[in-house]
Amino acid sequence: xxxxxxxxxxxxxxxxxxxxxxxxxxHVENQLSTSTxxxxxxxxxxxxATSKVALYALEKQTVQYQFVGPDSxxxxxxxxxxxxxxxxxxxxxYFAKETDLETVKKEAQKGEAYAQYQLALCYFDGTGVKQDxxxxxxxxxxxxxxxxxxxxxxxxxxxxDGIGCQKDPHKAFLWFNxxxxxxxxxxxxxxxxxxxxxxxxxxxxxxxxxxxQLAAKQEDGDAAYALGICYYNGTGAKQDFGKAFEWFESxxxxxxxxxxxxxxxCYRDGHGVPANPAExxxxxxxxxxxxxxxxxxSLAHCFETGCGTPHLPEFAYKYYMLAAKQENAEAQFxxxxxxxxxxxxxxxPKKAFKWYKRAAVQNHGAAQHKVGQAYEFGxxxxxxxxxxxxxxxxxxxxxNADGQYGCGVCYFKGVGVQQDFDKAVDFFKLAVEQNHxxxxxxxxxxxxxxxxxxKNTQEAIRLYRLSAAQGNExxxxxxxxxxxxxxxx
Numbered sequence: 001x002x003x004x005x006x007x008x009x010x011x012x013x014x015x016x017x018x019x020x021x022x023x024x025x026x027h028v029e030n031q032l033s034t035s036t037x038x039x040x041x042x043x044x045x046x047x048x049a050t051s052k053v054a055l056y057a058l059e060k061q062t063v064q065y066q067f068v069g070p071d072s073x074x075x076x077x078x079x080x081x082x083x084x085x086x087x088x089x090x091x092x093x094y095f096a097k098e099t100d101l102e103t104v105k106k107e108a109q110k111g112e113a114y115a116q117y118q119l120a121l122c123y124f125d126g127t128g129v130k131q132d133x134x135x136x137x138x139x140x141x142x143x144x145x146x147x148x149x150x151x152x153x154x155x156x157x158x159x160x161d162g163i164g165c166q167k168d169p170h171k172a173f174l175w176f177n178x179x180x181x182x183x184x185x186x187x188x189x190x191x192x193x194x195x196x197x198x199x200x201x202x203x204x205x206x207x208x209x210x211x212x213q214l215a216a217k218q219e220d221g222d223a224a225y226a227l228g229i230c231y232y233n234g235t236g237a238k239q240d241f242g243k244a245f246e247w248f249e250s251x252x253x254x255x256x257x258x259x260x261x262x263x264x265x266c267y268r269d270g271h272g273v274p275a276n277p278a279e280x281x282x283x284x285x286x287x288x289x290x291x292x293x294x295x296x297x298s299l300a301h302c303f304e305t306g307c308g309t310p311h312l313p314e315f316a317y318k319y320y321m322l323a324a325k326q327e328n329a330e331a332q333f334x335x336x337x338x339x340x341x342x343x344x345x346x347x348x349p350k351k352a353f354k355w356y357k358r359a360a361v362q363n364h365g366a367a368q369h370k371v372g373q374a375y376e377f378g379x380x381x382x383x384x385x386x387x388x389x390x391x392x393x394x395x396x397x398x399x400n401a402d403g404q405y406g407c408g409v410c411y412f413k414g415v416g417v418q419q420d421f422d423k424a425v426d427f428f429k430l431a432v433e434q435n436h437x438x439x440x441x442x443x444x445x446x447x448x449x450x451x452x453x454x455k456n457t458q459e460a461i462r463l464y465r466l467s468a469a470q471g472n473e474x475x476x477x478x479x480x481x482x483x484x485x486x487x488x489x
Contacts, residue, residue, distance in 0.1 A: 104122075111142075112146075113151065120136045120143060121136070137163070140158060152178045153176070153184065156174075156175035156190065157172070160199075171200070173191070176190050179191075185223065186215075186220070189211070189215040191211050192211035195211065196235075205230075208236055212236075221255060222251070224247050225247065225248065225251035228247035231243040231247060245271065248266060260295070261284070261294060264295070267279040267283065277308030293327075293328040294323070296323035296326075297334075300323065301316070314344050327362070333370075336352045336367065340352035352374075353380030353381050360394070363398060365395045369402040372388045372390075375391060376415065386416045388410070405428065407427040408431065408442060421452030425446050425452035428446065437471070437472045441472050441478065444460045447463065448460035464476075
């Protein structure tokens with residue numbers, strides 16, 4: 001089945017450490033997204049044991065991922081499975097409790113960069129003071145100018161995402177660059193993102209690759225994943241599926257769910273490693289456990305086809321549904337199929353329409369055709385011929401052969417649109433180019449009758465043969481009819 005990209009869910013969070021692992025995803029066409037979430041705060045040398053214990057517990061929190069990516073290589077964005085504000089609150093609360101907030105303010109006013117940074121965190125979350133992100137940015141900038149790497153990193157995030165200030169990609173680039181000079185993997189990684197996407201700086205995939213390497217040397221899983229993408233696509237480095245596999249494996253073992261998913265794809269497709277359906281299933285399953293909707297979809301497909309696992313349609317339905325609820329259009333289409341045809345569930349036209357419609361609004365061509373059929377024949381929804389044609393046309397615009405055929409039929413019969421034989425022929429031809437059997441028959445009929453096109457018996461016979469070879473009985477009868485006439489012989 002074809003894979004489709006899903007819409008990325010962006011989680012913005014202030015990171016309290018530029019030395020910690022970053023969490024940014026790679027987009028379609030090797031584009032890196034810039035949705036970064038924080039990991040854990042930096043502890044000062046005076047941090048109490050209690051705070052360290054709390055922080056240790058925080059660092060052990062698990063993470064989940066949300067998927068974005070292309071057909072050939074599916075990618076993901078990591079988001080916290082816990083409240084993203086928790087880590088910032090931990091950072092500010094332990095500081096506020098151990099050091100009087102007024103003292104922090106006084107030290108910040110004196111120009112002490114670390115105090116300025118902590119005060120910024122307090123304003124950002126409203127810890128001990130009224131929440132004011134604009135004020136937070138002011139203090140982040142003061143601390144950043146004082147050389148505090150974490151403040152520089154967080155100021156870059158604010159400038160990039162427009163938190164407490166106007167979005168300014170170039171300013172974000174400058175502060176990521178400043179923070180990266182301190183050697184933090186997260187800053188190096190996000191600076192690489194800027195170069196990779198040309199955000200705030202001229203695009204330079206070679207420079208991006210170098211920075212990913214620096215971050216990866218610090219055991220940054222996201223950077224390792226990015227290197228895998230670079231090698232897979234040949235971006236900033238010579239294409240090498242073997243090295244791509246190695247970096248995906250490295251990142252996957254560090255818990256990067258998108259890497260786990262791509263590692264599964266490598267095992268499934270035999271890219272950089274001998275094909276191994278069982279290993280593909282194992283990694284799909286691991287990524288699916290963390291909520292990756294593309295992994296859930298692929299896992300469902302494994303259960304449905306018995307690839308790397310026994311054929312278990314009930315489990316296929318379960319994981320299709322999980323992915324569908326996360327707006328995975330391909331999974332939504334498959335759930336619609338389950339309800340339309342009663343695969344492990346009772347036939348339910350209304351539920352089938354519901355799921356087809358959810359996929360259709362995401363420009364899923366096959367689902368748009370199904371919605372068109374539902375409106376044309378009143379399946380699970382009130383019949384509406386105009387809506388039927390509208391959805392067939394939308395499907396055709398996605399180059400879906402069924403949609404093209406549906407548009408041809410509507411124009412031929414005047415269903416939901418003014419009758420137009422010429423346009424009907426145009427759409428039939430588009431579907432014929434994709435070897436659509438019914439379109440071959442209908443276009444053959446047009447040539448036989450001279451409807452919307454100049455009459456041409458030989459072309460009609462050719463098209464009938466193509467359609468009949470795919471089992472179309474009408475085409476077989478048409479072929480017999482024409483071959484029986486003296487003119488055809």
